[in-house]
Amino acid sequence: MIVFRYLSRELLVTVSAVSAVLLVIIMSGRFIKYLAQAAQGLLDPGVLLLIMGYRLPGFLQLILPLGLFLGILLAYGRLYLDSEMTVLSATGMSQRRLLLYSLAPAALVAALVGWLSLGLAPQGIAEVDRILNQQDSLTEFDTLVPGRFQNLRDGSRVTYTRELSADRSELAGVFISETNTSARSGKARGVSVLVAESGRQEIQPDGSRYLILENGFRYDGNPGQADYRAIQYDTYGVLLPKPQVAVELSEREAMPTRELLGSDNLRHRSELQWRLSMPVLVFVVTLLAVPLARVNPRQGRFLKLLPAILLYMTYLALLIAVRGALDKGRIPMALGLWWVHGLFFAIGLLMLYWEPLMLRLKKRRAAPGVAHG
Template sequence: MLLDTSLRREMARNFGGSFTVLFSVVLTLMLIRVLGQASEGQANPQDLFLLIGLACLTYLQFILGLALFIAVLMSFSRMHRDSEMVIWAGAGVTPMQYFRTVLRFSTPIVLAIAALTLVAWPWANQQNAALRDRFEQRSDLARVAPGQFRESSSGKRVFFIGKGADADGLAHDIFIRDKSAGQETITLAQSAKLQNLDGSRYLMLANGHRYSHAQGQANYQITGFKQMGIRLSSLSAPAPSAALPTAVRLANTPSREISTLALAMSTVPAWLGELSWRIGIPISTVLLTLMAVPLAATNPRAGRALQLIVAVLIYLTYINFLNATQGWIDQGKLSLPIALLVLHGTAAVLLLGLALRKGLLPWPRSHGTRAIPGGLSGPTAAP
């Protein structure tokens, strides 16, 4: 059918443009955030591109849903603005055919959103957490970046390295401040190297001085050394979470990292709240996409600013209520079936109300008016 072909082509063009712009914005924001974390020592610079890819993957379902909503809204707004809806109505096109075309166009995208939300979302969060845990479990010295001060995980030591390790594993211009056992010690050395001795890891310092004194007193002790070792075994990483029992590990795992199947088999409120959010994303995408059809049905001679503002407010309100519903289930205020029925049922009723008000349903709005296919209404002619 000509309508189906032309409308789907226009929606695909608008969808491609919207997705490109939104993805570029999200990619730029993720790049800035990950670069900031890497510069502050919160992320491994070697995992930079992997972290950006995982971050974009977690936001991809939102980008697809918003791009689909904008594509349908822009396509039908253009048709109303150019009076093309009246032409299609004169050719015998019924309003329900618009909904069928939109559903056929959006079905592959909604399936992709469902796969991303139910499968890719927890997997990406798991991989992101694994990368950060692996980075946090390194020794304190391994966290130090050349030219920057870094605090140890215990908060009792501060490291500084002027130059990173060379081919021989030597780092140069070392500064270490240590507050432990009631003493404050400052150690300066020209070079340092990590070595494993007697089952422990040592930082071997060469050609330096050590300044120590009891806190609150002025008695300093200065010691010069040609070589000195600092035992780092007390700073070793804790046992990996994989060694913990399964029940304990799952209890300490954020719900966003739990698989959808495990969420569905659980009775934990926090997990059920996460499940409602994952189920709600594809459902809300379908309802919002269909809602864009009546939202675009306006008088072509009227301004479009109010129409766009109303459409954006409805979209944001729906998404915010989706997040709020997750919190209510987490707090035990609502059960999962009731929450899904109330939230998405209300959205479905709003969709039917908008479609009826815009004349996009088979029955007329009220007595004395007649529905004109294409979303306009006018007075009924007197006999």
């Protein structure tokens, strides 16, 4: 029991540290992407933290199996390197017993992953989808930040306002630069610059919104040429287009698991198998990691790390590929994703019993020679 607690503690601490690092890396990349959309005026900066919070369960359900896999490799690899595992082996610690000890922490991780995959992750994605749909109803006027130039329309329009009222209805010190493009060729054919002392938003009966500028100038021309045309105006209306938020979420990912259970749709059934596969993935990678963690102290701790990561990536990539084939009906649903888990389960068993099998074969080959002598 003491050995079990020691191994479990070492494993869980390493898994937590590795998962935390992976989570920071993945969330940082995704946050930068959303932050870029907010800088372009496609998202309200106030919803960024909400989006990241709701996406957290979806990130964790994929990170935790990898964190467990790497945690076993690193924790047990250190024990082999420090000869602690050699001492444990001398007291009767076999690979099979080590695997049984590892299954207890793996069961905790699998339970957490199952809770995330079947419950929290779909709820979080549904909330993100709701927030993004709300962002689709906004105009660039609603996403303006005073005192900052914002690129809109994929960089074809730059908007700036010096001041913005609390209810976002009045602007002061407005600057708008827009690149004019040809309808036929799509190439830029000049720049229009609008400056105004003030502006306000006006909603038409058909629902379209206009920015009404007051007391300003409009300049039209081509950069580098002295053919600019200046027009002074008292009132000028600018149509406010709706920002196009890039939504990467599918409807089935946001569906509650209970709705997937009774669905006959191929995509819904493959989604259900994917969610159920996440906890299964945890146990299979545990079986793969235990024999891979065994290293010779002379070889170093990271000798098998790269091949192990490649094996995990192959496992996950094959699951994703088969999921796509299930969506298109190319693979029977009864076979589904389970044959992939079965394949890597067999690989794990082969690695676990490979050395005992080779040892038995050597003994059988040596036995006739000994008897003859």
